[in-house]
Amino acid sequence: MSSVDQDTVARVHHAFIRPMLDTGRMPTRAAVASETGTSLEVLDDALAALAGIHGVVLDPHDGEPWVMHPFSAAPTATWVEHGDQGWWAPCPWCAFGIAGLKNGHATIHTRLGGEREPVVVHVQDGRVLEDDLVVHFAVPPRDAWNNVHRFCASVLLFRNRNAVSAWCVRHGIAEGGTMPVQQAWELGRDWYARHADPDWRKWSAVQAAGIFNHVGLTTPFWHIPAADQPF
Incomplete structure (x- = not known):
C-alpha cells in the first residue's frame, strides 16, 4: 500500500468508475488527473494502492486501468446493454x-x-x-x-x-x-452494490464471506479464510 490515504484512493476509484458507468468508456489517467485536480504522480500512487488491494488491474505497459471490476476497458466475451449504453464485463x-x-x-x-x-x-x-x-x-x-x-x-x-x-x-x-x-x-x-459510491472501500475478507453467506453460498468451495487484507 502506498502512502496515499484511503479517501484519496476512494476518490480516484470513483473518478474512473463513475464515467465508465455513465458512458461505457474508461477515462484515461490524464483525463482523471485533470478532472480531479490531482497530479499524475499522486494519481499513479492511488492507482498503485488500488492495484495492491485488487481494486484495479493496470495495463503493464502504460499503467492505464485495464480492468476495474465490474468493468473491462478492453473487449471481452461478455457484453452488457442498458438502453443505448453498453459495457464489457x-x-x-x-x-x-x-x-x-x-x-x-x-x-x-x-x-x-x-x-x-x-x-x-x-x-x-x-x-x-x-x-x-x-x-x-x-x-x-x-x-x-x-x-x-x-x-x-x-x-x-x-x-x-x-x-x-x-x-x-x-x-x-x-x-x-x-x-x-x-x-x-x-x-x-x-x-x-457500493462500487460506484464516492466513499467506496474494498470488502474485507469477513465482509466478502458475509455476502456469500447472505446469497446462500455456504459450501467449502466458497469459503474465504479470515485475513486482514481486503478481498
Missing part, C-alpha cells in the same frame, strides 16, 4: 454487478461455456428472465487473485448442471461451484 458475475448498478435492468450477451452457442440473459425488475440457466465457477473465489484473468474467463453460463459436467470433462477442468443464474445475479448485485 470480465465475466457473468461482473455483468450482473453492472446490471445491479443500473437498478436491476440489463441485457447480457455471452456464450454458453465460452464456446459456440450464444446466449442472451435479460435482467428486468431485479429478476433474471432466463431462470433455468446456471453459472459455473471453475476456480474458488479465494484463489481468484492468483490469476484473476483466468478466474474471470472461467466463470461461465450453461444450460444446466449436466452441461457443466460434460464441459469440465471435455476440457480437463475440475468441476467447481455451480449455482442457479438467479443466485448469480443476487451475488453480482450485492457484491458490487
Whole structure:
C-alpha cells in the first residue's frame, strides 16, 4: 500500500468508475488527473494502492486501468446493454454487478461455456428472465487473485448442471461451484452494490464471506479464510 490515504484512493476509484458507468468508456489517467485536480504522480500512487488491494488491474505497459471490476476497458466475451449504453464485463458475475448498478435492468450477451452457442440473459425488475440457466465457477473465489484473468474467463453460463459436467470433462477442468443464474445475479448485485459510491472501500475478507453467506453460498468451495487484507 502506498502512502496515499484511503479517501484519496476512494476518490480516484470513483473518478474512473463513475464515467465508465455513465458512458461505457474508461477515462484515461490524464483525463482523471485533470478532472480531479490531482497530479499524475499522486494519481499513479492511488492507482498503485488500488492495484495492491485488487481494486484495479493496470495495463503493464502504460499503467492505464485495464480492468476495474465490474468493468473491462478492453473487449471481452461478455457484453452488457442498458438502453443505448453498453459495457464489457470480465465475466457473468461482473455483468450482473453492472446490471445491479443500473437498478436491476440489463441485457447480457455471452456464450454458453465460452464456446459456440450464444446466449442472451435479460435482467428486468431485479429478476433474471432466463431462470433455468446456471453459472459455473471453475476456480474458488479465494484463489481468484492468483490469476484473476483466468478466474474471470472461467466463470461461465450453461444450460444446466449436466452441461457443466460434460464441459469440465471435455476440457480437463475440475468441476467447481455451480449455482442457479438467479443466485448469480443476487451475488453480482450485492457484491458490487457500493462500487460506484464516492466513499467506496474494498470488502474485507469477513465482509466478502458475509455476502456469500447472505446469497446462500455456504459450501467449502466458497469459503474465504479470515485475513486482514481486503478481498
